[in-house]
Amino acid sequence: MSSSIILVAPQMGENIGAAARAMSNFGLDDLRLVSPRDGWPNPKANEMAAHGEFIIEKARVFETVNDAISDLNFLIATTANLRYMEKPITSSREVFNLAQGKVGIMFGCERSGLTNEQLVMADVITQIPTSNINPSLNIAQAVGVMCYELFTRNINPLPNKNTPLATKQELDFFLAFLESSLEEADFFKNKKLAPTMKSNIRNMFTRQSLTSQDTRTLMGVLKSLISNR
Amino acid sequence: MSSSIILVAPQMGENIGAAARAMSNFGLDDLRLVSPRDGWPNPKANEMAAHGEFIIEKARVFETVNDAISDLNFLIATTANLRYMEKPITSSREVFNLAQGKVGIMFGCERSGLTNEQLVMADVITQIPTSNINPSLNIAQAVGVMCYELFTRNINPLPNKNTPLATKQELDFFLAFLESSLEEADFFKNKKLAPTMKSNIRNMFTRQSLTSQDTRTLMGVLKSLISNR
Numbered sequence: 001m002s003s004s005i006i007l008v009a010p011q012m013g014e015n016i017g018a019a020a021r022a023m024s025n026f027g028l029d030d031l032r033l034v035s036p037r038d039g040w041p042n043p044k045a046n047e048m049a050a051h052g053e054f055i056i057e058k059a060r061v062f063e064t065v066n067d068a069i070s071d072l073n074f075l076i077a078t079t080a081n082l083r084y085m086e087k088p089i090t091s092s093r094e095v096f097n098l099a100q101g102k103v104g105i106m107f108g109c110e111r112s113g114l115t116n117e118q119l120v121m122a123d124v125i126t127q128i129p130t131s132n133i134n135p136s137l138n139i140a141q142a143v144g145v146m147c148y149e150l151f152t153r154n155i156n157p158l159p160n161k162n163t164p165l166a167t168k169q170e171l172d173f174f175l176a177f178l179e180s181s182l183e184e185a186d187f188f189k190n191k192k193l194a195p196t197m198k199s200n201i202r203n204m205f206t207r208q209s210l211t212s213q214d215t216r217t218l219m220g221v222l223k224s225l226i227s228n229r
Numbered sequence: 230m231s232s233s234i235i236l237v238a239p240q241m242g243e244n245i246g247a248a249a250r251a252m253s254n255f256g257l258d259d260l261r262l263v264s265p266r267d268g269w270p271n272p273k274a275n276e277m278a279a280h281g282e283f284i285i286e287k288a289r290v291f292e293t294v295n296d297a298i299s300d301l302n303f304l305i306a307t308t309a310n311l312r313y314m315e316k317p318i319t320s321s322r323e324v325f326n327l328a329q330g331k332v333g334i335m336f337g338c339e340r341s342g343l344t345n346e347q348l349v350m351a352d353v354i355t356q357i358p359t360s361n362i363n364p365s366l367n368i369a370q371a372v373g374v375m376c377y378e379l380f381t382r383n384i385n386p387l388p389n390k391n392t393p394l395a396t397k398q399e400l401d402f403f404l405a406f407l408e409s410s411l412e413e414a415d416f417f418k419n420k421k422l423a424p425t426m427k428s429n430i431r432n433m434f435t436r437q438s439l440t441s442q443d444t445r446t447l448m449g450v451l452k453s454l455i456s457n458r
Contacts, residue, residue: 022370027360051363093381129381131256134280141251141373144366148374152322152358178450187453201450204443214433221407221430224416225454 002102003150004030005143006068008118009109011037017048017056018140019107024052026147027154031059032068037109065106065118073101077122078146080113080136087125092146095126096153098164105146110139170215175202177219181226231331232379233259234372235297237347238338240266246277246285247369248336253281255376256383260288261297266338294335294347302330306351307375309342309365316354321375324355325382327393334375339368399444404431406448410455 005023010016010033020031033040040061049056062068069075076095090098106122108114119125128137128145137145179198188194205218234252239245239262249260262269269290278285291297298304305324319327335351337343348354357366357374366374408427417423434447 018367018370021363021367024363025359025366025370027362029362050367051365091381128377130254131380133256133258134250134253136280137254137373138247138250138279141247141254141370144370144373145377148357148377151360152320182450182453185453185456187450197446200443200446204439204447210433214429217426217429218433221411221416222454224411224414225451227414 002030003028003099004032004072004102004104005147006032006034006065006104006106007036007139007143008034008065008068008106008114009037010107010139011110013038013042013044014048015110015139016042016059017045017052018138019143020045020049020055020059021052022140022144023055023147024049025144026151028147028150029055029058031055032104033059033061034065034068035063036061065121069104069106069121071102072104074099074103074124075122076103076105076146077114077119077125078105078107078142079119079125079127080130080142087119087122089125089127092126092128092149095124096150098124105143105150107139107142164212166210166212166215170212171206171210174215174218174222175205178222181222231259232257232328233261233301233331233333234376235261235263235294235333235335236265236368236372237263237294237297237335237343238266239336239368240339242267242271242273243277244339244368245271245288246274246281247367248372249274249278249284249288250281251369251373252284252376253278254373255380257376257379258284258287260284261333262288262290263294263297264292265290294350298333298335298350300331301333303328303332303353304351305332305334305375306343306348306354307334307336307371308348308354308356309359309371316348316351318354318356321355321357321378324353325379327353334372334379336368336371393441395439395441395444399441400435400439403444403447403451404434407451410451 005019005028007016007019016033016036023029023031036042045056046053076099079089106114106118108118128142130137178201182188188197234248234257236245236248245262245265252258252260265271274285275282305328308318335343335347337347357371359366407430411417417426
Protein backbone atom coordinates (compact mmCIF):
# COMPACT_ATOMS: atom_id res chain seq x y z
CA MET A 1 0.00 0.00 0.00
CA SER A 2 1.54 3.27 -1.14
CA SER A 3 0.47 6.23 0.98
CA SER A 4 0.73 10.00 0.93
CA ILE A 5 0.30 12.71 3.53
CA ILE A 6 -1.59 15.82 2.40
CA LEU A 7 -1.36 18.96 4.54
CA VAL A 8 -3.98 21.51 3.56
CA ALA A 9 -2.99 25.15 4.16
CA PRO A 10 -0.41 24.33 6.82
CA GLN A 11 0.63 27.42 8.79
CA MET A 12 3.95 26.78 10.51
CA GLY A 13 7.06 25.49 8.77
CA GLU A 14 8.16 23.87 12.02
CA ASN A 15 5.06 21.68 11.95
CA ILE A 16 5.62 20.69 8.34
CA GLY A 17 9.17 19.66 9.24
CA ALA A 18 8.09 17.71 12.32
CA ALA A 19 5.42 15.98 10.24
CA ALA A 20 8.05 14.99 7.66
CA ARG A 21 10.26 13.56 10.41
CA ALA A 22 7.34 11.49 11.72
CA MET A 23 6.57 10.28 8.19
CA SER A 24 10.14 9.08 7.75
CA ASN A 25 10.01 7.35 11.15
CA PHE A 26 7.12 5.26 9.91
CA GLY A 27 8.23 4.59 6.37
CA LEU A 28 6.26 7.19 4.41
CA ASP A 29 7.90 9.62 2.01
CA ASP A 30 5.29 11.33 -0.15
CA LEU A 31 4.35 14.72 1.32
CA ARG A 32 1.91 16.99 -0.51
CA LEU A 33 1.24 20.57 0.56
CA VAL A 34 -1.80 22.54 -0.49
CA SER A 35 -1.14 26.31 -0.34
CA PRO A 36 1.25 26.45 2.62
CA ARG A 37 0.74 29.81 4.36
CA ASP A 38 4.38 30.89 4.38
CA GLY A 39 5.25 29.72 0.87
CA TRP A 40 7.65 26.99 -0.16
CA PRO A 41 10.47 26.10 0.35
CA ASN A 42 10.50 27.00 4.04
CA PRO A 43 13.81 26.72 5.94
CA LYS A 44 11.97 26.15 9.23
CA ALA A 45 10.57 22.93 7.82
CA ASN A 46 14.05 21.69 6.96
CA GLU A 47 15.32 22.49 10.46
CA MET A 48 12.69 20.38 12.18
CA ALA A 49 12.72 17.45 9.78
CA ALA A 50 15.96 15.91 11.12
CA HIS A 51 16.65 12.75 9.10
CA GLY A 52 13.33 13.27 7.35
CA GLU A 53 14.72 16.19 5.40
CA PHE A 54 14.69 14.18 2.16
CA ILE A 55 10.90 14.27 2.41
CA ILE A 56 10.92 18.07 2.63
CA GLU A 57 13.23 18.23 -0.39
CA LYS A 58 10.88 16.27 -2.60
CA ALA A 59 7.57 17.53 -1.18
CA ARG A 60 5.17 18.82 -3.82
CA VAL A 61 3.04 21.93 -3.59
CA PHE A 62 -0.47 22.13 -5.07
CA GLU A 63 -2.92 24.99 -5.37
CA THR A 64 -6.04 23.03 -4.59
CA VAL A 65 -6.99 19.86 -2.75
CA ASN A 66 -8.37 18.48 -6.01
CA ASP A 67 -4.98 18.83 -7.66
CA ALA A 68 -3.23 17.21 -4.71
CA ILE A 69 -5.43 14.10 -4.59
CA SER A 70 -6.11 13.48 -8.29
CA ASP A 71 -3.99 10.30 -8.59
CA LEU A 72 -5.12 8.67 -5.32
CA ASN A 73 -7.54 5.77 -4.99
CA PHE A 74 -8.63 6.25 -1.42
CA LEU A 75 -8.73 9.45 0.63
CA ILE A 76 -8.83 9.51 4.42
CA ALA A 77 -9.66 12.86 6.01
CA THR A 78 -8.79 13.56 9.61
CA THR A 79 -10.93 15.69 11.87
CA ALA A 80 -10.60 16.76 15.45
CA ASN A 81 -14.23 17.46 16.10
CA LEU A 82 -17.55 15.93 15.33
CA ARG A 83 -19.28 18.92 13.76
CA TYR A 84 -19.37 16.99 10.50
CA MET A 85 -21.87 14.22 11.00
CA GLU A 86 -23.04 13.17 7.55
CA LYS A 87 -20.48 10.42 7.15
CA PRO A 88 -19.64 7.85 9.79
CA ILE A 89 -16.35 8.45 11.59
CA THR A 90 -13.92 5.55 11.70
CA SER A 91 -11.36 5.47 14.49
CA SER A 92 -7.67 5.86 13.72
CA ARG A 93 -7.16 2.25 14.83
CA GLU A 94 -9.64 0.88 12.29
CA VAL A 95 -9.40 3.19 9.32
CA PHE A 96 -6.61 1.42 7.43
CA ASN A 97 -8.70 -1.75 7.37
CA LEU A 98 -10.85 0.06 4.83
CA ALA A 99 -8.12 1.61 2.70
CA GLN A 100 -7.13 0.23 -0.66
CA GLY A 101 -4.76 1.20 -3.45
CA LYS A 102 -2.98 4.55 -3.37
CA VAL A 103 -4.04 6.06 -0.07
CA GLY A 104 -3.91 9.72 0.97
CA ILE A 105 -4.27 10.92 4.54
CA MET A 106 -5.36 14.56 4.66
CA PHE A 107 -4.94 17.03 7.53
CA GLY A 108 -6.33 20.56 7.83
CA CYS A 109 -4.54 23.67 9.00
CA GLU A 110 -3.47 24.07 12.62
CA ARG A 111 -6.07 26.65 13.53
CA SER A 112 -9.26 25.19 12.13
CA GLY A 113 -8.73 21.80 10.53
CA LEU A 114 -10.43 20.68 7.33
CA THR A 115 -13.56 22.44 6.11
CA ASN A 116 -16.79 20.55 5.50
CA GLU A 117 -16.19 20.92 1.74
CA GLN A 118 -12.80 19.21 2.15
CA LEU A 119 -14.20 16.48 4.40
CA VAL A 120 -16.83 15.69 1.76
CA MET A 121 -14.08 14.72 -0.69
CA ALA A 122 -12.88 11.83 1.47
CA ASP A 123 -13.85 8.20 1.22
CA VAL A 124 -13.73 7.98 4.96
CA ILE A 125 -13.33 10.36 7.86
CA THR A 126 -11.19 9.41 10.79
CA GLN A 127 -10.54 10.78 14.22
CA ILE A 128 -7.78 10.14 16.71
CA PRO A 129 -9.53 9.65 20.04
CA THR A 130 -8.46 12.31 22.54
CA SER A 131 -9.30 13.43 26.03
CA ASN A 132 -11.92 16.12 26.60
CA ILE A 133 -9.38 17.93 28.74
CA ASN A 134 -7.37 18.90 25.66
CA PRO A 135 -8.72 17.44 22.43
CA SER A 136 -6.49 19.50 20.13
CA LEU A 137 -3.46 17.58 18.89
CA ASN A 138 -0.44 19.30 17.39
CA ILE A 139 -0.65 18.60 13.66
CA ALA A 140 2.72 16.82 13.55
CA GLN A 141 1.58 14.62 16.47
CA ALA A 142 -1.57 13.78 14.53
CA VAL A 143 0.49 12.94 11.44
CA GLY A 144 2.74 10.82 13.65
CA VAL A 145 -0.12 8.84 15.16
CA MET A 146 -1.71 8.16 11.76
CA CYS A 147 1.63 7.11 10.24
CA TYR A 148 2.28 4.90 13.28
CA GLU A 149 -1.10 3.22 12.81
CA LEU A 150 -0.37 2.67 9.13
CA PHE A 151 3.11 1.32 9.83
CA THR A 152 1.99 -1.10 12.54
CA ARG A 153 -0.85 -2.24 10.29
CA ASN A 154 1.60 -2.88 7.46
CA ILE A 155 3.90 -4.94 9.65
CA ASN A 156 0.92 -6.87 11.10
CA PRO A 157 -1.42 -7.02 8.12
CA LEU A 158 -4.93 -8.28 8.46
CA PRO A 159 -5.64 -11.49 6.62
CA ASN A 160 -8.10 -11.19 3.75
CA LYS A 161 -7.31 -7.53 3.41
CA ASN A 162 -9.28 -7.30 0.22
CA THR A 163 -12.55 -8.44 1.71
CA PRO A 164 -14.59 -5.87 3.60
CA LEU A 165 -15.00 -5.88 7.35
CA ALA A 166 -17.95 -7.83 8.65
CA THR A 167 -21.11 -5.90 9.27
CA LYS A 168 -22.49 -5.91 12.78
CA GLN A 169 -25.33 -8.03 11.44
CA GLU A 170 -22.99 -10.72 10.09
CA LEU A 171 -21.10 -10.80 13.36
CA ASP A 172 -24.29 -10.92 15.44
CA PHE A 173 -25.64 -13.74 13.29
CA PHE A 174 -22.56 -15.83 14.01
CA LEU A 175 -22.47 -14.96 17.72
CA ALA A 176 -26.16 -15.74 18.19
CA PHE A 177 -25.70 -19.10 16.49
CA LEU A 178 -22.63 -19.85 18.62
CA GLU A 179 -24.51 -18.97 21.79
CA SER A 180 -27.54 -21.06 20.94
CA SER A 181 -25.28 -24.01 20.04
CA LEU A 182 -23.56 -23.66 23.40
CA GLU A 183 -26.91 -23.38 25.20
CA GLU A 184 -27.93 -26.62 23.52
CA ALA A 185 -24.69 -28.26 24.63
CA ASP A 186 -25.43 -27.08 28.18
CA PHE A 187 -22.22 -25.04 28.23
CA PHE A 188 -23.78 -22.36 30.41
CA LYS A 189 -24.94 -24.69 33.16
CA ASN A 190 -23.59 -22.39 35.87
CA LYS A 191 -26.39 -19.83 35.64
CA LYS A 192 -24.57 -17.29 37.80
CA LEU A 193 -21.48 -17.23 35.56
CA ALA A 194 -23.41 -17.45 32.29
CA PRO A 195 -23.74 -13.71 31.58
CA THR A 196 -20.01 -13.14 32.15
CA MET A 197 -19.08 -16.13 30.02
CA LYS A 198 -21.33 -14.96 27.20
CA SER A 199 -19.87 -11.51 27.31
CA ASN A 200 -16.29 -12.86 27.39
CA ILE A 201 -16.97 -15.00 24.35
CA ARG A 202 -18.56 -12.11 22.49
CA ASN A 203 -15.64 -9.85 23.33
CA MET A 204 -13.14 -12.30 21.92
CA PHE A 205 -14.80 -12.07 18.54
CA THR A 206 -15.81 -8.41 18.51
CA ARG A 207 -12.58 -6.79 19.62
CA GLN A 208 -10.74 -7.82 16.50
CA SER A 209 -11.61 -6.60 13.04
CA LEU A 210 -13.20 -9.66 11.48
CA THR A 211 -13.93 -9.52 7.78
CA SER A 212 -17.10 -10.77 6.14
CA GLN A 213 -15.13 -13.76 4.93
CA ASP A 214 -13.97 -14.43 8.51
CA THR A 215 -17.53 -14.60 9.77
CA ARG A 216 -18.47 -16.99 6.95
CA THR A 217 -15.46 -19.16 7.82
CA LEU A 218 -16.44 -19.14 11.49
CA MET A 219 -20.01 -20.15 10.60
CA GLY A 220 -18.59 -23.02 8.55
CA VAL A 221 -16.31 -24.07 11.39
CA LEU A 222 -19.16 -24.02 13.87
CA LYS A 223 -21.60 -25.94 11.67
CA SER A 224 -18.94 -28.51 10.90
CA LEU A 225 -18.13 -29.07 14.56
CA ILE A 226 -21.78 -29.43 15.50
CA SER A 227 -22.90 -31.64 12.65
CA ASN A 228 -20.13 -34.19 13.17
CA ARG A 229 -22.08 -35.91 15.89
CA MET B 230 -5.00 2.75 35.79
CA SER B 231 -3.13 5.83 36.91
CA SER B 232 -0.07 6.58 34.81
CA SER B 233 2.94 8.88 34.86
CA ILE B 234 5.42 10.01 32.25
CA ILE B 235 9.06 10.15 33.37
CA LEU B 236 11.56 12.07 31.23
CA VAL B 237 15.14 11.29 32.20
CA ALA B 238 17.62 14.10 31.59
CA PRO B 239 15.51 15.81 28.92
CA GLN B 240 17.50 18.37 26.96
CA MET B 241 15.14 20.78 25.23
CA GLY B 242 12.36 22.68 26.96
CA GLU B 243 10.38 22.68 23.72
CA ASN B 244 10.26 18.89 23.79
CA ILE B 245 9.13 18.83 27.43
CA GLY B 246 6.34 21.23 26.51
CA ALA B 247 5.31 19.23 23.43
CA ALA B 248 5.33 16.05 25.53
CA ALA B 249 3.05 17.72 28.10
CA ARG B 250 0.66 18.76 25.34
CA ALA B 251 0.52 15.19 24.04
CA MET B 252 -0.05 13.88 27.58
CA SER B 253 -3.02 16.20 28.03
CA ASN B 254 -4.40 15.14 24.63
CA PHE B 255 -4.54 11.57 25.87
CA GLY B 256 -5.71 12.15 29.43
CA LEU B 257 -2.45 11.92 31.37
CA ASP B 258 -1.34 14.64 33.74
CA ASP B 259 1.53 13.41 35.93
CA LEU B 260 4.86 14.50 34.46
CA ARG B 261 8.11 13.72 36.28
CA LEU B 262 11.46 15.13 35.21
CA VAL B 263 14.79 13.68 36.25
CA SER B 264 17.57 16.30 36.10
CA PRO B 265 16.37 18.38 33.14
CA ARG B 266 19.43 19.81 31.39
CA ASP B 267 18.33 23.43 31.35
CA GLY B 268 16.88 23.51 34.86
CA TRP B 269 13.31 24.01 35.89
CA PRO B 270 11.02 25.88 35.37
CA ASN B 271 11.72 26.38 31.68
CA PRO B 272 9.66 28.99 29.78
CA LYS B 273 10.19 27.12 26.48
CA ALA B 274 8.28 24.18 27.92
CA ASN B 275 5.34 26.42 28.78
CA GLU B 276 5.30 27.90 25.27
CA MET B 277 4.98 24.53 23.55
CA ALA B 278 2.52 22.96 25.97
CA ALA B 279 -0.55 24.83 24.62
CA HIS B 280 -3.56 23.65 26.65
CA GLY B 281 -1.30 21.16 28.40
CA GLU B 282 0.38 23.96 30.35
CA PHE B 283 -1.28 22.83 33.59
CA ILE B 284 0.89 19.71 33.35
CA ILE B 285 4.05 21.83 33.12
CA GLU B 286 2.91 23.86 36.12
CA LYS B 287 2.58 20.82 38.35
CA ALA B 288 5.44 18.73 36.93
CA ARG B 289 7.84 17.44 39.58
CA VAL B 290 11.61 17.39 39.34
CA PHE B 291 13.72 14.58 40.83
CA GLU B 292 17.45 14.11 41.13
CA THR B 293 17.54 10.41 40.36
CA VAL B 294 15.42 7.87 38.52
CA ASN B 295 15.02 5.97 41.78
CA ASP B 296 13.43 8.99 43.43
CA ALA B 297 11.14 9.55 40.47
CA ILE B 298 9.75 6.00 40.38
CA SER B 299 9.62 5.10 44.07
CA ASP B 300 5.80 5.12 44.39
CA LEU B 301 5.06 3.27 41.13
CA ASN B 302 3.97 -0.36 40.79
CA PHE B 303 4.98 -1.00 37.22
CA LEU B 304 7.68 0.68 35.17
CA ILE B 305 7.79 0.62 31.38
CA ALA B 306 11.05 1.77 29.78
CA THR B 307 11.15 2.88 26.17
CA THR B 308 14.10 2.23 23.92
CA ALA B 309 14.80 3.11 20.33
CA ASN B 310 17.40 0.48 19.69
CA LEU B 311 17.96 -3.14 20.44
CA ARG B 312 21.40 -2.92 22.00
CA TYR B 313 19.84 -4.03 25.28
CA MET B 314 18.91 -7.65 24.80
CA GLU B 315 18.68 -9.22 28.23
CA LYS B 316 14.96 -8.61 28.64
CA PRO B 317 12.36 -9.32 26.01
CA ILE B 318 11.04 -6.26 24.22
CA THR B 319 7.29 -5.82 24.11
CA SER B 320 5.80 -3.74 21.31
CA SER B 321 4.09 -0.44 22.08
CA ARG B 322 0.83 -2.03 20.97
CA GLU B 323 1.04 -4.83 23.51
CA VAL B 324 2.81 -3.34 26.49
CA PHE B 325 -0.20 -1.99 28.36
CA ASN B 326 -1.67 -5.49 28.43
CA LEU B 327 1.02 -6.27 30.97
CA ALA B 328 0.81 -3.12 33.09
CA GLN B 329 -0.89 -3.06 36.46
CA GLY B 330 -1.37 -0.55 39.27
CA LYS B 331 0.43 2.77 39.16
CA VAL B 332 2.29 2.73 35.87
CA GLY B 333 5.26 4.85 34.81
CA ILE B 334 6.45 5.20 31.23
CA MET B 335 10.08 6.30 31.12
CA PHE B 336 11.93 8.01 28.25
CA GLY B 337 15.62 8.78 27.95
CA CYS B 338 17.24 11.99 26.76
CA GLU B 339 16.97 13.09 23.13
CA ARG B 340 20.56 12.34 22.21
CA SER B 341 21.11 8.89 23.63
CA GLY B 342 17.97 7.46 25.25
CA LEU B 343 18.00 5.43 28.44
CA THR B 344 21.18 3.79 29.68
CA ASN B 345 21.40 0.06 30.31
CA GLU B 346 21.36 0.79 34.04
CA GLN B 347 18.08 2.66 33.64
CA LEU B 348 16.56 -0.02 31.40
CA VAL B 349 17.34 -2.64 34.05
CA MET B 350 15.03 -0.88 36.49
CA ALA B 351 11.98 -1.46 34.33
CA ASP B 352 9.46 -4.29 34.59
CA VAL B 353 9.21 -4.31 30.85
CA ILE B 354 10.97 -2.67 27.93
CA THR B 355 9.00 -1.41 25.01
CA GLN B 356 9.77 -0.13 21.57
CA ILE B 357 7.72 1.80 19.08
CA PRO B 358 8.28 0.05 15.76
CA THR B 359 9.90 2.41 13.24
CA SER B 360 11.28 2.30 9.74
CA ASN B 361 14.96 1.59 9.19
CA ILE B 362 15.08 4.71 7.04
CA ASN B 363 14.79 6.94 10.10
CA PRO B 364 14.31 5.01 13.35
CA SER B 365 14.81 8.03 15.62
CA LEU B 366 11.54 9.51 16.87
CA ASN B 367 11.33 12.97 18.37
CA ILE B 368 10.84 12.42 22.10
CA ALA B 369 7.50 14.25 22.20
CA GLN B 370 6.31 12.07 19.30
CA ALA B 371 7.34 8.99 21.25
CA VAL B 372 5.51 10.26 24.34
CA GLY B 373 2.50 10.98 22.12
CA VAL B 374 2.42 7.48 20.62
CA MET B 375 2.72 5.78 24.02
CA CYS B 376 0.01 8.01 25.54
CA TYR B 377 -2.18 7.32 22.49
CA GLU B 378 -1.74 3.57 22.98
CA LEU B 379 -2.60 3.89 26.66
CA PHE B 380 -5.62 6.07 25.95
CA THR B 381 -7.03 3.80 23.24
CA ARG B 382 -6.43 0.80 25.49
CA ASN B 383 -8.31 2.48 28.31
CA ILE B 384 -11.29 3.32 26.12
CA ASN B 385 -11.28 -0.19 24.59
CA PRO B 386 -10.13 -2.30 27.51
CA LEU B 387 -9.29 -5.92 27.02
CA PRO B 388 -11.62 -8.26 28.80
CA ASN B 389 -10.01 -10.12 31.68
CA LYS B 390 -7.44 -7.40 32.04
CA ASN B 391 -6.08 -8.99 35.17
CA THR B 392 -5.23 -12.29 33.55
CA PRO B 393 -2.01 -12.51 31.60
CA LEU B 394 -1.82 -12.86 27.85
CA ALA B 395 -1.85 -16.41 26.57
CA THR B 396 1.50 -18.01 25.94
CA LYS B 397 2.21 -19.21 22.43
CA GLN B 398 2.00 -22.73 23.83
CA GLU B 399 -1.51 -22.23 25.18
CA LEU B 400 -2.65 -20.74 21.91
CA ASP B 401 -1.04 -23.50 19.84
CA PHE B 402 -2.64 -26.13 22.02
CA PHE B 403 -6.08 -24.71 21.32
CA LEU B 404 -5.41 -24.20 17.61
CA ALA B 405 -4.05 -27.72 17.17
CA PHE B 406 -7.10 -29.16 18.90
CA LEU B 407 -9.42 -27.02 16.78
CA GLU B 408 -7.69 -28.16 13.60
CA SER B 409 -7.78 -31.83 14.49
CA SER B 410 -11.46 -31.54 15.42
CA LEU B 411 -12.15 -29.96 12.06
CA GLU B 412 -10.11 -32.64 10.27
CA GLU B 413 -12.24 -35.24 12.01
CA ALA B 414 -15.40 -33.43 10.91
CA ASP B 415 -14.03 -33.47 7.35
CA PHE B 416 -14.09 -29.66 7.24
CA PHE B 417 -11.00 -29.52 5.03
CA LYS B 418 -12.33 -31.83 2.35
CA ASN B 419 -11.18 -29.45 -0.40
CA LYS B 420 -7.49 -30.40 -0.18
CA LYS B 421 -6.41 -27.51 -2.40
CA LEU B 422 -8.00 -24.87 -0.18
CA ALA B 423 -7.10 -26.56 3.10
CA PRO B 424 -3.79 -24.76 3.76
CA THR B 425 -5.36 -21.33 3.15
CA MET B 426 -8.36 -22.17 5.32
CA LYS B 427 -6.13 -23.38 8.12
CA SER B 428 -4.03 -20.26 7.96
CA ASN B 429 -7.12 -18.00 7.88
CA ILE B 430 -8.51 -19.71 10.95
CA ARG B 431 -5.21 -19.44 12.79
CA ASN B 432 -4.92 -15.77 11.90
CA MET B 433 -8.33 -15.00 13.32
CA PHE B 434 -7.21 -16.21 16.72
CA THR B 435 -3.59 -15.07 16.72
CA ARG B 436 -3.99 -11.48 15.56
CA GLN B 437 -5.82 -10.44 18.69
CA SER B 438 -4.33 -10.46 22.16
CA LEU B 439 -6.00 -13.46 23.75
CA THR B 440 -5.47 -13.95 27.46
CA SER B 441 -4.76 -17.28 29.11
CA GLN B 442 -8.34 -17.23 30.35
CA ASP B 443 -9.56 -16.67 26.78
CA THR B 444 -7.77 -19.77 25.52
CA ARG B 445 -9.24 -21.82 28.38
CA THR B 446 -12.70 -20.50 27.53
CA LEU B 447 -12.17 -21.36 23.85
CA MET B 448 -11.06 -24.88 24.77
CA GLY B 449 -14.22 -25.23 26.86
CA VAL B 450 -16.36 -23.93 24.01
CA LEU B 451 -14.78 -26.33 21.55
CA LYS B 452 -15.04 -29.39 23.80
CA SER B 453 -18.63 -28.55 24.61
CA LEU B 454 -19.57 -28.26 20.93
CA ILE B 455 -17.88 -31.52 20.03
CA SER B 456 -19.08 -33.61 22.93
CA ASN B 457 -22.73 -32.72 22.46
CA ARG B 458 -23.15 -35.38 19.84
